[in-house]
Amino acid sequence: MDMQTLYLIVPLAPLFGAIVAGLFGRVIGRSLSHIVTIAGVAVSFIASVLIFQDVLAGHTYNGTVYTWMVLGDLRLEVGFLIDSLTTMMMLVVTFVSLMVHIYTIGYMQDDPGYQRFFSYISLFTFSMLMLVMSNNFLQLFFGWEAVGLVSYLLIGFWYTRETAIYANLKAFLVNRVGDFGFILGIGLVLAHFGTLDYATVFAKAPQLARETITLWPDTPWKLMTVIGILLFIGAMGKSAQFPLHVWLPDSMEGPTPISALIHAATMVTAGIFMVARMSPLYELSEVALSFIMVIGAITALFMGFLGIVQNDIKRVVAYSTLSQLGYMTVALGASAYSVAVFHLMTHAFFKALLFLAAGSVIIAVHHNQDIRYMGGLKKYMPITWITSLIGSLALIGTPFLSGFYSKETIIEAVKLSHLPVADLAYWAVLIGVFVTAFYSFRMYFLVFHGKERFHHAPHSHGHGDHGHHGGTPHETPWVVTGPLLALALPSLAIGYMTIEPMLFGDFFGNAIYVADRHPVMHELNQEFHGAVAMALHAVTTLPFWLAAAGVGLSAFFYLKRPDIPAAIQKRFSFIHGMLVNKYWFDEFYSTVFAKGARLLGGSLWRRGDQAVIDGLIVNGSAHLVERLSRLVKAFQSGYIYHYAFAMLIGVFALVTWFARLT
Secondary structure, three states: OOHHHHHHHHHHHHHHHHHHHHHHHHHHHHHHHHHHHHHHHHHHHHHHHHHHHHHHOOOOEEEEEEEEEEEOOEEEEEEEEEOHHHHHHHHHHHHHHHHHHHHHHHHOOOOOOHHHHHHHHHHHHHHHHHHHHEOEHHHHHHHHHHHHHHHHHHHOOOOOOHHHHHHHHHHHHHHHHHHHHHHHHHHHHHHHHOOOEHHHHHHHHHHHOOOEEEEEOOEEEEHHHHHHHHHHHHHHHHOOOOOOOOHHHHHHHOOHHHHHHHHHHOHHHHHHHHHHHOHHHHOOOHHHHHHHHHHHHHHHHHHHHHHOOOOEHHHHHHHHHHHHHHHHHHHHHOOOHHHHHHHHHHHHHHHHHHHHHHHHHHHHOOOOOEHHHOOOHHHOOHHHHHHHHHHHHHHHOOOOOHHHHHHHHHHHHHHHOOOOOHHHHHHHHHHHHHHHHHHHHHHHHHHHOOOOOHHHOOOOOOOOOOOOOOOOOOOOOHHHHHHHHHHHHHHHHHHHHHHHHHHHOOOOOOOOOOOOOOOHHHHHHHHOOOHHHHHHHHHHOHHHHHHHHHHHHHHHHHHHOOHHHHHHHHHOHHHHHHHHOHHHHHHHHHHHHHHHHHHHHHHHHHHHHHHHHHHHHHHHHHHHHHHHHHHHHHHOOOOHHHHHHHHHHHHHHHHHHHHHHO
8 A cells, every 4th residue: 555545544534434423323323333433543543653654764745635626826735744743743643532532432331422422523533634634724724624613513512501502602702713813824825925835835935034014004014923923813712822712611511532632632732733834934933933922921821820729620631731732832932843842742642641530530420520529539540540640740740751851841942042022931831830730739639639528529410420429439441441541651651752853853854944043942952961861950950849849739738738728718819719710801701792792783783784774775665666656556547538648748758858869
């Protein structure tokens, strides 16, 4: 089989599974539905591994699969760009997706929408693969919108719940805001480059580096800055960066497997991947890079603070995802694209692991998600406990674990960056280390250690709830724990194994471009003396001690003296209220934008629709016709002299008209 057939198999195998399970799920039943979709993703994963080996051997590919439309000189095509950046993303997407597919068998076993769910997650895998494999902006946009659509379907999967419907509408609308910027950016690329093909655009970019466009009078902007910022606004929507971050915590209304697949490991990293892929454009604009760094720094720090006050187990993990996406974005701003993508990869494993472990806990405590009513689960759920611990340790950056290598390198990269905003970002990511450690272990201690509090839980009837309460929790079946163990291995070792080739070797090659005037990666390389040395050196660095302090403080607060957090909460009630209300972003958006739009719509409807269109045009024309017909009706009397009179008038009018013409 030639490689090009293999490229096609990668996205089409999950698509086939999605179509079969989606259209014929009722006919073929549950077990066949999951067999078909899991087989599709497994085939895709194996094909990705083979392609990865082929790329390592030095074979990249950039070509058209078929031409969709030709408009004059513009060719709109579906094509694949297979290089090291693509293959790394393909491996992450297919592997995490495969684990989530297997896990879903256990998690959704009692759900009436079982086949529909498998169809959706397979369709998602297809969309995400189309996004990462694309070699042009058109296909990128197709994949971008398709993952957004599937995300919408999955967040509102339980469509009888009010909260789920609200959450998926919110995700959809916020993403439309980002995508509006994204499509404007693509439009600018098309207008100035005359093509949507990556390779051509990147090759022409340096020639257009000095070109300016005027957005409003007397202020010329660099074209690259405008394109860069507009494309990044798309990334802000997808990758949930401040101020478009509000949809991600609410998206936890969907079932846990998709929280892991979509809102931790793959879809939310699409924006990070896109900026890394566009590195030849971003390297031409310092302003765009500074903008990216500021947004990332705000997200990394302030979304971390919100994790401290959450009590829903999934929302704590959701805020940590926001914060980690902020870290990746900061790295992009520092021109350390490979570091951002490296963190994307390590984060995909440990964050998917944390979400699936949270789901395992949720099953065990009968679909209660409040961490205040857990505790002491360690002895009942040994596998979930140990995998959760590995995930949490990787997240806070414990030396030798995967998260340590990527996170530490991001902090170093920001420190070395010469952008004017780098100092601010450096402090944000440093404080973020302490905050992350504190809320991650707050959750870990409240769930797995301390007193058992699950007998006091208010009865919650979630979906898939078996209706029995009380009872001791027990370890979940192997379809749930198997994927946890499979994700725990890369969470332990992948950073150690891959840091050298990915960051300082030639792994990314030409896939990522960094200009000489941004020497961050070069400087990092001089400081790097191997993965072991880096981990041993960490003990002398500030991030390590900040993380240790975060863990220590949360252990003291939540295991020894739970009265202290309660006292702090009372004393600083305003700050606590601000965090619980998420800085009032939701209220602001709903008041200003949602109510504003409804007011505008209401007044347009009253004045435009009712007064002008209905009143003047529709009803007005009817009245006019009615009056004219009354006038004409007066002449239709049946008397001959009336008709003769009308004829005379008519002839007189015609003669007058002709006389005027001549």
